[in-house]
Amino acid sequence: NTETKKYFRPAFSYDLLTPCYDVLTDLTGFGKSLKRKVVKLLELKGNEKVLDVGVGTGTLLIELNKSYPNLNLVGIDPDPKVLNIAKSKLAKYKVKASLSKAFAQDLPFSDSSFDLVVSTLTFHHLPSQAKKKALGEIHRILRNGGKFLLADFGKPKGPISYILLHLGSIFDGGEEMKANLRGELPIMLKDKGFIVDKIGNRYLGMEFLLARKDNL
Numbered sequence: 001n002t003e004t005k006k007y008f009r010p011a012f013s014y015d016l017l018t019p020c021y022d023v024l025t026d027l028t029g030f031g032k033s034l035k036r037k038v039v040k041l042l043e044l045k046g047n048e049k050v051l052d053v054g055v056g057t058g059t060l061l062i063e064l065n066k067s068y069p070n071l072n073l074v075g076i077d078p079d080p081k082v083l084n085i086a087k088s089k090l091a092k093y094k095v096k097a098s099l100s101k102a103f104a105q106d107l108p109f110s111d112s113s114f115d116l117v118v119s120t121l122t123f124h125h126l127p128s129q130a131k132k133k134a135l136g137e138i139h140r141i142l143r144n145g146g147k148f149l150l151a152d153f154g155k156p157k158g159p160i161s162y163i164l165l166h167l168g169s170i171f172d173g174g175e176e177m178k179a180n181l182r183g184e185l186p187i188m189l190k191d192k193g194f195i196v197d198k199i200g201n202r203y204l205g206m207e208f209l210l211a212r213k214d215n216l
Contacts (some may be wrong), residue, residue, distance in 0.1 A: 025059075029031035029204050030121060035063045038120055038151055041200050041208055044068050048115035051076070053104050053138065054122025058097070065095040073097035074114075076107065104134035112143045120151040121206070124180045131179060137190045142213045148194065154207035155183030185209060 025031035038060060044050075046068040052060050055075030064071055073096070076085050080101055090097055102108050104122065117138050125129055138148050179185065186209060191198045193210035 004038065032059060032063065034120065034151070034203065034206075035060045037200070037203060038118065038149065038208075039063050039067050041139075041210075042116065042118065044071070045137065046070050048072070051107075051109070051114045051115070051117045051141070053107075053117060053119040053134070054080055054125075055086055055099065058089045058095070058099075060118065060120060061086075061090065061097050062093050062095050065093070066095075074109075076102040076104070078103050083213045088118070105130050105137060106133075107137045107141055110140045111140055114141050115143055115146050117142060117146070117148040118151070119149075121153075123150060123152045123185065124177045127176050128179045128184075131185075131189055132192070135188055135194075138214055139192045139194060144213060146213045148189075148211040148213075150185060150189070150209040151206055152185065153177065153180045153205050154185065154202070155181060156205065157202065196199060 014035045025034075042064075047070050049072040050064065052073070052075040055077045056059065056076065061073050061075055064073060069124075075086065075097055076099070077086070079099060083099055083101055086099055090099070093213075100108060102121070104126065119138075123134070142148060157212060179188070185207075186198070188195050189209060193214065195214055196209055196211045198207055199210045200208045
């Protein structure tokens with residue numbers, strides 16, 4: 001509905017922390033080190049059209065451009081403050097990309113228009129219904145055979161991870177994190193028609209789900 005579509009949680013849940021986003025994510029391991037891991041997992045050819053859902057400050061687009069300078073890069077985020085930071089960073093690093101203010105639940109792109117979609121640490125911000133709608137939108141805009149890499153928190157492994165992730169969810173996600181902690185993201189992906197594989201190793205409580213839109 002309209003309220004779900006308009007809802008978003010700013011970086012680190014609080015507007016005041018948005019300007020510190022890059023520093024905080026680098027310190028906690030969720031910044032450049034995570035984005036470089038994601039780039040390696042993607043194993044791109046180098047000429048694809050790529051959408052970053054929840055582009056944040058643009059770090060992933062910058063890392064993608066370093067490894068694959070001929071990619072057609074696009075990013076969306078509902079937060080205008082973080083998009084302004086991204087635009088400045090991309091200009092600084094001379095990275096050409098199209099950035100738009102938009103919601104994952106209502107992507108402003110035509111059907112079958114992307115080769116690859118990637119999203120890192122965005123889905124745990126979304127309520128379950130918004131997650132499902134966003135996955136449907138991503139499936140819609142992917143070309144047949146296209147791929148979606150979803151990098152986000154998964155079901156905790158062991159009691160320590162369980163406690164840490166639940167403490168984190170109080171600060172950054174709350175109710176929206178529950179589907180992640182229950183391990184429901186792979187099920188949601190399959191329900192939307194994706195073929196899903198877990199790839200790579202878990203990283204700071206995160207799992208990497210590679211979902212493919214079937215050619216059939």
